[in-house]
Amino acid sequence: MKKRMLSGIKPSGQLHIGNYIGALNNFVKYQEDYEMIVFIANLHCITIYQDPKELQKNLTDAIALYLAVGLDPNKSTIFLQSDVMEHAQLGFILQCNSYLGELNRMTQYKDKVAKGEQNLTVGLYTYPDLMAADILIYGANYVPVGVDQKQHVELARDIAIRMNNKYEKELFVIPAPLIEKVGSKIYSLQDPTSKMSKSDKGEKGLIYLLDDPKKARKKIMGAVTDSINKVQYDPQNQPGISNLLVIAASLSDRSIDEVLEDVQEMQYGQFKGYVADIVVKKLETIQQRYHEIIESGIITKVLTEGAQKASKMANQRLKRVQHAIGLEIEKTND
Numbered sequence: 001m002k003k004r005m006l007s008g009i010k011p012s013g014q015l016h017i018g019n020y021i022g023a024l025n026n027f028v029k030y031q032e033d034y035e036m037i038v039f040i041a042n043l044h045c046i047t048i049y050q051d052p053k054e055l056q057k058n059l060t061d062a063i064a065l066y067l068a069v070g071l072d073p074n075k076s077t078i079f080l081q082s083d084v085m086e087h088a089q090l091g092f093i094l095q096c097n098s099y100l101g102e103l104n105r106m107t108q109y110k111d112k113v114a115k116g117e118q119n120l121t122v123g124l125y126t127y128p129d130l131m132a133a134d135i136l137i138y139g140a141n142y143v144p145v146g147v148d149q150k151q152h153v154e155l156a157r158d159i160a161i162r163m164n165n166k167y168e169k170e171l172f173v174i175p176a177p178l179i180e181k182v183g184s185k186i187y188s189l190q191d192p193t194s195k196m197s198k199s200d201k202g203e204k205g206l207i208y209l210l211d212d213p214k215k216a217r218k219k220i221m222g223a224v225t226d227s228i229n230k231v232q233y234d235p236q237n238q239p240g241i242s243n244l245l246v247i248a249a250s251l252s253d254r255s256i257d258e259v260l261e262d263v264q265e266m267q268y269g270q271f272k273g274y275v276a277d278i279v280v281k282k283l284e285t286i287q288q289r290y291h292e293i294i295e296s297g298i299i300t301k302v303l304t305e306g307a308q309k310a311s312k313m314a315n316q317r318l319k320r321v322q323h324a325i326g327l328e329i330e331k332t333n334d
């Protein structure tokens with residue numbers, strides 16, 4: 001039997017090439033050999049206020065992009081998180097089986113507190129429990145993610161082990177994060193020591209999958225580099241150049257060494273042009289498929305069928321958990 005794999009993306013903004021390289025592209029690759037479950041984490045989006053219209057647009061775009069990059073509804077179960085109510089219900093049960101100390105250590109929340117951000121929601125604080133529910137409710141063996149999500153998958157793992165010990169030996173499958181050696185953290189083009197992120201303030205540091213290719217080229221040409229003037233892979237001393245090498249390698253399905261064979265003699269300007277060509281080619285291919293998908297109107301059908309399949313799986317596990325923890329009473333007929 002195929003092992004089960006699950007992952008999701010939270011389109012609280014537009015998807016960018018970090019999401020593609022660190023996550024989406026791997027989902028497509030793995031759907032061949034695993035039973036793949038991929039969803040849009042829309043409940044996670046609202047842990048921070050979203051303009052409703054903008055959120056709707058981002059969700060539609062994200063689904064269209066899932067399909068555009070090659071996720072195949074015949075191979076993968078694709079759905080919207082809020083269409084499967086069981087996620088939120090298990091999420092609450094998991095909140096009751098995790099500790100304040102654990103959630104206090106989650107970097108996403110900790111960082112925001114450290115930056116002095118005000119009015120953080122309770123949902124943001126407990127969000128790792130909901131993510132654990134997303135994973136555990138399907139009995140996923142593996143969770144392909146970028147490196148920033150490792151801590152969350154580890155929390156899911158800890159809760160699963162805890163509840164298996166407390167209630168029932170094999171209540172939950174113990175999940176493991178699956179993190180690629182190359183591309184699991186793409187950095188900002190403007191600050192190559194920090195992650196490329198949807199919440200980046202300026203737009204110059206990140207390339208959206210739906211960016212106008214001309215704009216994307218400009219962003220690559222304007223990427224921050226260094227004064228060493230040698231194209232080599234040295235993330236410590238040349239984070240900008242190394243980041244561009246990873247982007248070029250990942251988007252052209254080659255190793256960094258193979259890319260280096262082409263570029264190691266180049267000046268930085270020429271090298272950036274080389275990377276920009278690869279990025280533009282990839283964006284054009286994805287965007288052409290994206291427009292076809294939007295026009296085809298298949299999104300509703302994909303989501304309806306995906307939610308039906310996912311609900312069945314999720315409901316079975318939720319029932320079992322509720323029974324194991326004593327929530328359900330024996331029902332008699334009289």
Ligand code: TYM
Pocket residue numbers: 006007008009010011018019020021022023024041044130131134135143144145146147148149152183184185186187195196197
């Ligand atoms: P999110 O939406 O922040 O990111 C989606 C995926 O993209 C990866 N990623 C990156 N990879 C490489 N370089 C980057 N700069 C970069 N930025 C993001 C992330 O690691 C992730 O794999 N909580 C999750 C969504 C989620 C989820 C889940 C994931 C909800 N439930 C269950 C897996 C399983 C999130 O906010 O990801």
